[in-house]
Amino acid sequence: MTTDSRPDLLRYFDGKMTPDEVRALEEKLRQDSGLRKELLILAGFEADLPGALAAVAQEKREAVRVNTATFPPAPPADSRTARPEVLRPTGTFHRVFWPVAAAASLLLAAGIYLQANKTSIPPPKPSLAVVGQPAKTNAPAPAPRAPAEGRLVAVSGDVRVARAGGTGQPAAAAVGAEVFAGETILTATNTSAQFAYADGSTLRIYRGSAVVLSRTDAGPGLDLRRGALDADIRKQPEGRPLRVLGELMQAKIVGTEFRLMADAQSKWKSLGVREGVVEVSRVADGQKVVLQAGNYAAVAPNWPYMRMDARVCPVWKAACRETAGTPYP
Amino acid sequence: MDSLDKGSVNDIILRHVISEDAIVRAYVYSATRGHRDTEDVIQKVWQVVCLKIGEYDTSRSFRAWVLGITRLQILKWRQAQARSREIILAPDVLDLLADTAETAREELSLRSQYLKECLSRMPLNGRRLLQMRYFEELRIAAIAEDLKRSVAAIEMALVRLRRALRACIEEKLAQTLGGGL
Numbered sequence: 001m002t003t004d005s006r007p008d009l010l011r012y013f014d015g016k017m018t019p020d021e022v023r024a025l026e027e028k029l030r031q032d033s034g035l036r037k038e039l040l041i042l043a044g045f046e047a048d049l050p051g052a053l054a055a056v057a058q059e060k061r062e063a064v065r066v067n068t069a070t071f072p073p074a075p076p077a078d079s080r081t082a083r084p085e086v087l088r089p090t091g092t093f094h095r096v097f098w099p100v101a102a103a104a105s106l107l108l109a110a111g112i113y114l115q116a117n118k119t120s121i122p123p124p125k126p127s128l129a130v131v132g133q134p135a136k137t138n139a140p141a142p143a144p145r146a147p148a149e150g151r152l153v154a155v156s157g158d159v160r161v162a163r164a165g166g167t168g169q170p171a172a173a174a175v176g177a178e179v180f181a182g183e184t185i186l187t188a189t190n191t192s193a194q195f196a197y198a199d200g201s202t203l204r205i206y207r208g209s210a211v212v213l214s215r216t217d218a219g220p221g222l223d224l225r226r227g228a229l230d231a232d233i234r235k236q237p238e239g240r241p242l243r244v245l246g247e248l249m250q251a252k253i254v255g256t257e258f259r260l261m262a263d264a265q266s267k268w269k270s271l272g273v274r275e276g277v278v279e280v281s282r283v284a285d286g287q288k289v290v291l292q293a294g295n296y297a298a299v300a301p302n303w304p305y306m307r308m309d310a311r312v313c314p315v316w317k318a319a320c321r322e323t324a325g326t327p328y329p
Numbered sequence: 330m331d332s333l334d335k336g337s338v339n340d341i342i343l344r345h346v347i348s349e350d351a352i353v354r355a356y357v358y359s360a361t362r363g364h365r366d367t368e369d370v371i372q373k374v375w376q377v378v379c380l381k382i383g384e385y386d387t388s389r390s391f392r393a394w395v396l397g398i399t400r401l402q403i404l405k406w407r408q409a410q411a412r413s414r415e416i417i418l419a420p421d422v423l424d425l426l427a428d429t430a431e432t433a434r435e436e437l438s439l440r441s442q443y444l445k446e447c448l449s450r451m452p453l454n455g456r457r458l459l460q461m462r463y464f465e466e467l468r469i470a471a472i473a474e475d476l477k478r479s480v481a482a483i484e485m486a487l488v489r490l491r492r493a494l495r496a497c498i499e500e501k502l503a504q505t506l507g508g509g510l
Contacts, residue, residue: 010488013362015415021414029422036429044355044437047367048444050463057460058449210491 006035009042147177149213149220150197157191181215187227197234200244204230214245219246228272232257244271244275248299251280270298301309349395353435355398356430358404360418364463370406374399392434396427439505440498447497455490462487 005023011017016026021073027035050086152159160170164182173294179185179195187193187209195211197205205211209227214220219240222231233242234270244251244260249269256276262269271280280297281288291297353374358367379400385394400423402483405418418426448456461467461475474478 010491014484014488015362017416019416020457022418027421029418030425031426033429036426037413037433039359040352040426040430041437043439044433044440045350045444045491045498046362047354047358047364048351048441049459049491050364052441052444052448052459053456055445055462056456057464208344235437248335 006038009039012039013042013046032111034119096170098312103243125189143223145196146181148180149215150195150201152193153186153196154194155191158188159191162186179213180283181220182211184212184225186210199234199236201231201233204232206230212245219243223270224260224262226262228255228259230259230263240312246283248283249280249297250283251278253278271295333381335355342415349434351390351410351441352392352430352434353395354397355437356399356426357403359426360423361406362415364466366406370399370402373402373405377402390431392431396430398428399501400424436502439502443498443501444494447494450497451490451494455486458486 005266007017007021007028012022012025019204029039054068089300091319152175155173155175159173161173161177161179162170162184164180170186173179173185173193185195185205185207187207189208192207193205195205197203202220203211204328206228209229210225211227211229212223212225214223219236219242223245233251233253235254236242236253241252241254244253246262246269249271251271256278257274258278259272259274260270271278271291273296278291279288280291345436350371353371354367355372357370358364363369372507374395379393381398383389391406407420407423410417447460451459458472458476461472462469467475469480469483473483476483
C-alpha cells in the first residue's frame, strides 16, 4: 500500500512523526487525493482493530487477561498512550471489549468486594474511607440510619460523595467508602469510580458524572444527573426492582446490564441495554417501551422524536453489535 | 425541513446511521490517532445527530450532513487539544479528508469485515500481542517487560503484525473485486 516515495502512514498513526514530518504529510495530503484515501483506509483499520480483536477473542472463546488496575502507577514518559488511565464511557477497552473484559472486571471487583464483606458491610476504616474533607467517621453521631447502599470499590483521582439534601461540601472518598441512600457520587472531569451495591451489583461511573442513590419501600433507585455509567445489576427481589429515575426517562431494572448517559446542559439522556430486558418509560406522556439487548433509547426536552425502538445504538455501537448478536451492516 | 415525521426519522436512522459509522470512525481516527479520543468525538457526533435530526434536509446527502457534523466535532476536539504537543492535521486538510471520506464507505465496510477474518487466521501469539497492545491498552514498555523483550522488538513486531493484517485484507479485497463484486 505504501510505497517508498510516500510517507509511512503507520508512523503517523503511531505518533512517531516529528512535527516537520506531519507538516510535510499535510502538504502531500493537500495535493494527493489517493494519499488521503490511503490515510482514511489505514485510519479505519487502526480504529477497527480493538473491536475486531474483541470479536475474534469472543468468537474463539479465548481467555484474555483483564487489566483490572483502575489507575496505573506514575504516568510514563513516552508515547501517546501514556495518559493516566481513567474510565471513560468511550474508552476502547471499556467500550469495545465489554462483553468479555468489562463483565469479567466487574465480576472480579464484585468478587473482591464480596470476599471482603462475607457477612455485612463493615464500618469503613477511617484512614481509607474518607480523605481530604472532614471524614464521615468524624462527623457528629447521626441518628440510626439505614444500612449503606454499598461502597466504592475503585476510585481514580478525586471522587466525592455529597450528603443527602446537598448539605455541606461533598467529601472526598476513597476505596471502601460507604455510600448511603440520598447521597450523590461525584466524579470530576478526569476521575472515575466503581461502586458495588451490597448485593454485588456494580456501577462503573465515568468521568464528569453525578449519580444520586436512593431507596424507597419499592426498592433502590439511581438518578444519573450528568455523565455516564455502566451498570451490572444482579437479579433484584421480586416486586422491588432497581429504578432508574430522571426528569424525562425512567426505567425498572430487574437484573441486567445497561449503560446510562446524561448531559446536564441539554438534558439529553440515553439508556442502552447490554444484557437482559429493561422497560423504559417517557415521563412526559407515559409512553413505555421494552428494550432488549442491543436496544437503545434516548430522550431530550422539546425533542419530538424519541428513539425508543431502534435496533441501533450509535453511541454504543460495539456493545450493540456484540449483544444484539446481529451482523453489523 | 418541515415535514419530517417520527416514522421517517426512524427510517433515516435505521437506514443510514449505522452504515455511516465506519466512515465517521475512520475520519475521526485520522485526526485523533487515539482510540479514546476517537470514541469521545464519535459519541458527541451521534449525540448531535440525534438531537438535530429534525434539521436534516432529506433532499441532501445524509452522509455529507453527518460528515459535516463530524468535522465540527473534530475541530472542537482540536481546539481542546491546543496545549497538547501533538501535531494535529490542519482544518483545511480535515475538510479535504471529509470530502474523500464521502466516497470510501463501501471499501471501509469490506475492509472491516476482512480484518476480522484475517485476525481469525492469525497465529495466537501474534493475536495475543495485538490484544495486549490494542485491547488491554498496555503500554509497549509494559508488554516488553512482560514478555522479556526489548521495547524496539515489540514495536517492530506490532508494525509487522499490522502490515501482515493489511496485506491479508488487500488480498481478500483483490479476490472480492476480481470476483466481480
